[in-house]
Amino acid sequence: MNIAVILAGGTGSRMGGTLPKQFIEVSGRTVLEYTVQTFEQHPQIDEIAIVVHPDYLARVAALKLRSAWTKVTKLLAGGAQRYQSSLAAIAAYPDNQDILLLHDAARPFVSARIITDCLQAMNRFDAVGVGVEATDTIVQTDETNLLRAVPPRARLRHMQTPQCFRRGVIYQAYERALQDPLFETTDDCGVLLRYAPDTPIYIVKGEPSNLKITYREDLRHLEAL
Secondary structure, three states, X not given: OEEEEEEEOOOOOOOOOOOOHHHOEEOOEEHHHHHHHHHHHOOOOOEEEEEEOHHXXXXXXXXXXXXXXXXXXXXXXXXXXXXXXXXXXXXXXXXXXXXXXXXXXXXOOOOHHHHHHHHHHOOOOOEEEEEEEOOOOOOEEOOOOOEEEOOOHHHOEEEEEEEEEEHHHHHHHHHHHOOOOOOOOOOHHHHHHHHOOOOOOEEEEOOOOOOOOOOXXXXXXXXXX
């Protein structure tokens, strides 16, 4: 099965306010509703799971009823960190051949084209990410903030989501990661790269509009879109 996993466990501390950003309304709908709807309408997505902070499970259940999502079959309690929410979804689907598309709830304008390209790439690879080419020069500094390297911009990408995996592949990578006392990560592709380095990760082309809502001013951009 092709399973979209919407990671909505964040508390949105950088946004400010008391409500996590995925529950803020823009033009009458929450950010989460915009995000889920794209996967709900995509013909190749078989099922959707939403991973959310335990305090907001009831709120998401109400949104599910309001929006009449037919593909949302699981509401899962997430952990304190992002990777724990990913693990909750991985544990909920024991079939190692399932394809999991892990997507940030705060990226409400992922396109059907990106989802389709990811699934097509999964016919050839066991791991697929999404990225857009870097338009600015990105430099590497040392711990004292001195410039040390200027990587070639043509090979740099700003990573987006979804990040897609054959379930068995990402499960085994996390098994190794959790045995590492120094384990820390901000995304699932990074886990695979470090703990299953022999598994190629193919990067499909993202879109600038597939932005992540992080700060309050991002909501104005979302409303304009």
